[in-house]
Amino acid sequence: xxxxxxxxxxxxxxxxxxxxxxxxxxxxxxxxxxxxxxxxxxxxxxxxxxxxxxxxxxxxxxxxxxxxxx
Amino acid sequence: xxxxxxxxxxxxxxxxxxxxxxxxxxxxxxxxxxxxxxxxxxxxxxxxxxxxxxxxxxxxxxxxxxxxxxxxxxxxxxxxxxxxxxxxxxxxxxxxxxxxxxxxxxxxxxxxxxxxxxxxxxxxxxxxxxxxxxxxxxxxxxxxxxxxxxxxxxx
Numbered sequence: 435x436x437x438x439x440x441x442x443x444x445x446x447x448x449x450x451x452x453x454x455x456x457x458x459x460x461x462x463x464x465x466x467x468x469x470x471x472x473x474x475x476x477x478x479x480x481x482x483x484x485x486x487x488x489x490x491x492x493x494x495x496x497x498x499x500x501x502x503x504x
Numbered sequence: 505x506x507x508x509x510x511x512x513x514x515x516x517x518x519x520x521x522x523x524x525x526x527x528x529x530x531x532x533x534x535x536x537x538x539x540x541x542x543x544x545x546x547x548x549x550x551x552x553x554x555x556x557x558x559x560x561x562x563x564x565x566x567x568x569x570x571x572x573x574x575x576x577x578x579x580x581x582x583x584x585x586x587x588x589x590x591x592x593x594x595x596x597x598x599x600x601x602x603x604x605x606x607x608x609x610x611x612x613x614x615x616x617x618x619x620x621x622x623x624x625x626x627x628x629x630x631x632x633x634x635x636x637x638x639x640x641x642x643x644x645x646x647x648x649x650x651x652x653x654x655x656x657x658x659x
Binding site: 446448459460474475478486487490491494 | 508509510513514517518519529530531532533546548549552594595596608611612614615616
């Protein structure tokens with residue numbers, strides 16, 4: 435699955451990501467995807483031992499115009 | 505005093521860091537809801553961060569029951585146990601000791617956390633500027649916090 439497919443076909447997928455860049459208010463804007471899944475529990479289970487992970491929905495990546503590196 | 509200005513497009517959402525009892529933290533997507541009484545975080549994150557809902561003993565007649573509380577949502581009542589979150593952070597803005605409910609809001613919303621009264625009331629100002637498309641959070645200075653706590657103690 436590429437980024438275009440993720441954004442267009444699967445907007446309700448949940449993404450666990452590592453933050454690459456933040457804006458001046460500390461809000462994440464660039465992400466590196468760690469895993470993707472249909473349920474919020476699935477992405478948390480897959481990244482249980484990772485530190486500094488954030489969770490978001492693929493549709494927000496589209497709406498907010500964030501950068502998500504797969 | 506810390507003032508955070510977060511731009512938004514449609515709905516005023518933001519990322520918050522929920523800090524655990526065990527030192528772990530999770531960064532989750534949150535929405536501001538002044539009509540909600542509590543902060544709501546997903547059950548799985550509450551457990552991961554070491555917040556196991558405590559069993560409060562309430563005396564009912566001669567028997568002890570779990571301290572479940574009935575929370576009313578738009579979708580109907582739910583039974584939950586509240587937890588006290590050590591810290592919720594938005595960049596440099598830190599709010600301590602926030603009462604929250606571990607509850608999963610529908611995944612279709614794309615949001616994990618609801619920031620209700622127990623978080624918002626600890627801030628000096630929460631402004632949703634729809635004209636500028638900005639969410640502004642402002643906390644008290646240390647001096648103001650102390651005087652606010654003193655006045656609350658008096659009441």
